[in-house]
Amino acid sequence: MSDLINPFAGYRMSQGWKDGSHVNNPAMDYATPVGFEFVAPASGVYRRLASNLSRTDTSAAGHMGELLIVGGRWDGYRIRFAHSDHHIAAHGARVEQGRTVLAATGNTGYVRPRPTAATPRAGAHVHTYGLTPKGERWNWTLYASAPTPAGDKGRPFDPEEDEMNTDQDARLKNIEKQLSSVLNALNDPTIGIHDHVLKAAGRSAEAVAIAKNVEGIVAATSNTLNDPKTGVWPVVNALRASLDKVLAAVKRS
DSSP, rough: SBBBOOOOTTSSSETTTSGGGGGGOOOEEEOOOOOOEEOOOSSSSEEOOBBOOSOOOOTOOBBBEEEESSSSTTOOOOOEEEEEEOOOOOOOEEEEEOOOOEEEEEEEESOOOOOOOOOTTTTTTTEEEEEEEEEEEGGGGGGGGSOOOOOOOOOOOTSSSSSSOHHHHHHHHHHHHHHHHEEEEETTTTTTTHHHHHHTTTTTTHHHHHHHHHHHHHHHHHHHTTTTTTTHHHHHHHHHHHOOOOHHHHHOO
16 A cells, blocks of 8 residues: 555544644644544554653653654655554554554643543544654645645645755755856956955945955855755855945945
């Protein structure tokens, strides 16, 4: 089976992706009861993560499990399930899609409404989200054979592609190309950034210092652009900050 399956699709979605408290940490909530035993959305390895059963710590996920998907289209991706009543699959167990029961849903950890002696099952739900191999959150329910409308307006991505939006990737490449052209021009002795800055700023002492700073940044640009550890953005930000200072100096001169 190449698709994922959503064992919670039969339950009401109580909070969608990026809705309400999920704005900063996207996830899906389903109003599952205490004790619903759910099966694996995909084949892989089940892990029992550290439990935080606090009722007051807003980050407490209760009993949380994680499915590491092995094989197929989603190999290396993970799916997490929070607030389970208890685990069923053993830690490190190989599980089979649609057949192996992973855990039972519940209301452990920080949930609302808070369970009380009179209402011990209050707040029951499953809080679930996926993680890409790079650790970025992704809405795995959109790729299930029974997907739930999730309020996720983003374009679904294909794991075969780079996980960066293709339009953004194209813009980055265009910026790199432009910066490379600018770099060549700036290093051209027949042009010379230093003289241009000094002329524009009236050769003030402040402009001279700024021009030298810009020259230093330009000299490091070629190495930084090709350094995968830093990439293009530090260069863009540094140049923008320095050129803003140049403009300010020009206005004052």
